[in-house]
Amino acid sequence: MKAKAIRMTRTGGPEVLEYVDVEVGEPGPGEARVRQHAIGLNFIDVYFRTGLYPMPLPSGLGQEGAGVVEAVGEGVTHVAPGDRVVYAGRPNGAYSALRTMPADILVRLPDAIGFETAAAMMLQGLTVQYLFNGTCQVKPGQTILFHAAAGGVGLIACQWARALGVNLIGTVGSKEKAALATAAGAAHVINYNEEDIVARVLEITDGAKLPVVYDSVGKDTFIHSLDCLQPRGLMVSFGNSSGAVPPFSLGELAARGSLYITRPSLAAYTATRAELEARAADLFAMVESGKVRIDIRQRFPLAEAAAAHTALEARRTTGSTILLP
Known part of the structure; x- marks a missing residue:
């Protein structure tokens, strides 16, 4: 037919x-x-x-x-x-x-x-499920960073984090998107067109930085994401909407405090x-x-x-x- x-x-x-x-x-x-x-x-x-x-x-x-x-x-x-x-x-x-x-x-x-x-x-919901319950088990009271917080995956992540008692810092590109992420449950929102992501994370965390960063943007945010992590923090690179992450030296992870990095996929978690x-x-x-x-x-x-x-x-x-x- x-x-x-x-x-x-x-x-x-x-x-x-x-x-x-x-x-x-x-x-x-x-x-x-x-x-x-x-x-x-x-x-x-x-x-x-x-x-x-x-x-x-x-x-x-x-x-x-x-x-x-x-x-x-x-x-x-x-x-x-x-x-x-x-x-x-x-x-x-x-x-x-x-x-x-x-x-x-x-x-x-x-x-x-x-x-x-x-x-x-x-697809978006299962992605958040495995990111928060598989790639890294997020815990109540933790503060995490989630890029593209007003997108389909991001808005689900904001709500899921709020339900778990997790403080999600979301990045967005406009005031309108910031309002959406806040309404969905983001504890803090960074407008990357007006604010420095790393500086705001340092301010929000009193210099402690973060245990995990979730990055689906890729090329434009990758190094900023690494710079937001505390020693032995986890970089979760699960997409590249701005383009593929260029090759980088593993020494970048050592220099920032023995960071971990993973590139997960839904197929591997289902x-x-x-x-x-x-x-x-x-x-x-x-x-x-x-x-x-x-x-x-x-x-x-x-x-x-x-x-x-x-x-x-x-x-x-x-x-x-x-x-x-």
């Missing part, structure tokens, strides 16, 4: 995203066919579109969606036709009204969570079915409790995926963005 989808035959700007008809086949062993109701937009999609993260071409794009299972292939038992499901992860191909996909990343969606909320929260289910259950519970609210601030028709990418790269989006088939 045919479905509308976004496909790319080359890497480049938003203009390489083509809205076309694709053939969607029956699910094979270990696969499911999902009729999608909402699709998540994430910065990792830009990395694949531009070629920063290589992938075979031609290809679909997108790693997050929510919908209803229409059919399953041999060996699939954890979901069945009619189930409401959500997912986040490879392979690319979420930008489609209908897709046949590996079933192992599908998670059944609680009735209390709608499709749009689910598609907007899964590598087993049990781990995926546990992290998803924690995320669902936070959302159902109201401690974390998913703020969808932009909705684009799937046909306008290129415009959505343009807005995302220009930092004109806040909160979460979804595509609607």
